[in-house]
Structure formats: C-alpha cells, structure tokens
Amino acid sequence: MDTIDTPDLQDDNIAATAKALAHPARMRILRLLARTPGCIGGDIVQVVGLAQSTVSEDLRILKAAGVIVGEIDPPCVRYSLAPQALAPLSALIATLQHTTSGDGCCLPVPDTEGF
Amino acid sequence: MDTIDTPDLQDDNIAATAKALAHPARMRILRLLARTPGCIGGDIVQVVGLAQSTVSEDLRILKAAGVIVGEIDPPCVRYSLAPQALAPLSALIATLQHTTSGDGCCLPVPDTEGF
DNA sequence: CCAGTAAATCGCCAGTCGTCGATTGACGAC
C-alpha cells in the first residue's frame, strides 16, 4: 500500500473537511441540502432549530470547508452542496475500508478522484 | 417542528465518527494502521511524534469511536483498524456526493435532479 | 519477592468551539 504514504499537506485539508462534518447540526444542514438543493438560509434555521446567528456560523464553516456554496438571490441566499470537496475525505475512508474488509455494500471502492 | 429532515438517530453516531477522524494526528494513526496492521503503541508514538500520553488519548478516542481495536499481547498492545465502523459515515458521504448522479448501490438516495 | 517495560490515567493549562442576543449591512418595496 504505497498510495497512502503520508502526503502531510493533504492531511490538514482532509481533517478540516472531516471537522466540518463532525457536528450534528452541520450534518443536518448537509442532509437538508441534499434533499432540497438551493434552499435559503431561513429554511435551514427552521430545520436545525438553532439561533439564526449559530446557523449562519455553521454555514460559514461549511462554506469555508468548500462543501457548500451560496448563491446570492437578492432577498436571500440559496445554498447548495459542492460534493466534489468531499472527494479527498471519501478517498481516505475508502482506503481505510479497503485494507481489511470488503463487507457492507456492493461496491468495494468508489472512485472519487476524477469527480 | 422540523418536517423535512431524516429521522435518523444515527446522526450523533456518524458525527462522533467524523470527529474521531477530524484530527491530523489521528488521521496519521489510521494511515499507519492501514499500512501496518497490528503494530504496537510505542511504534505509533514514534510515528506521530507526540507525547506518549497524547497518543494514548488519541488511541482511546479512536477506540471509543470503534474505528480501531486493541489486542492485548502482553508486553504491549497491538492495534488494528476496524473499518466497518466507518460504514455509516461513508454511506452519508456517498449520499451527499451522489445527490445528483444516482448510483447502483444499495443506498437509498433521495431523488434530486439538475446537476 | 523486586525490577523493568508498556500502556493508561491524572491534573493542569492554553486554545478553540458552540451558542446566544444584539447589531450591522445589503437590497428591494413603498
């Protein structure tokens, strides 16, 4: 397994992506955006049930991690997923899963590199 | 109150898994274990270059998240990956990545169009 | 028995995170 030889620069990037996901509220936001691409900030505030400022902060974090994008649509802002940002993390997880197991699902390693 | 989100109680679990990955040192440990299954704690301390107590704490976190297991081999402890713990997180990421593309796997993907 | 090694745990500190209310900024409507 030479494909996983510590390219340390990517580690921080991947860790940042994982950190963006590592919060139930942000995960809810991502799920919501997966179901409803282009929904506006106010809707997200309703769904996650936190203060508007808190949700705005979470959206900022997700935007900074590159996993969502915001399109200004004058009264509001429409958010959507930017799933290509998940590719490095996905590749790492696939590598870890690939080492000793082939269980779970039908596809062994999804090729997320050339997405 | 909320009407359109998933009733999935695994959100906290997935967030905890992501949190365990969301740290460069722990990511290094996982990469090392992918390369060298069954290596002992002392080797991990050498590789990550942090204090023994810090590495032990990171190993505890990874163990608590279920992504590694430790087998006591009396002078030492041998650690290995437990990649099946990554499956829920992997499934979530796959869902997010495939919101608009669809896939032939067993995961139920919400119907969305427009990519 | 005691000594040695490896891992886990403890106590502490500094830094970051999560959350909130309040405020500000942008922009269309009137």
Place this chain on the structure above:
DNA sequence: GTCGTCAATCGACGACTGGCGATTTACTGG
C-alpha cells in the same frame, strides 16, 4: 427617503479539546 427582511458579523460566555509531564497500573522475567 424610509422601512422591512434576510443574512452576516460582533462580543461574550461557558464548555470542551489538545497537549504535556507525572504518576499509576498491568504484566513478564529474574
């Protein structure tokens, strides 16, 4: 010009995390 709405930002607070050294525990070997 003024107002209303929505999002972003600010300031503050408590809670948690990451890191370390020091200590304790568990087990083997003499």
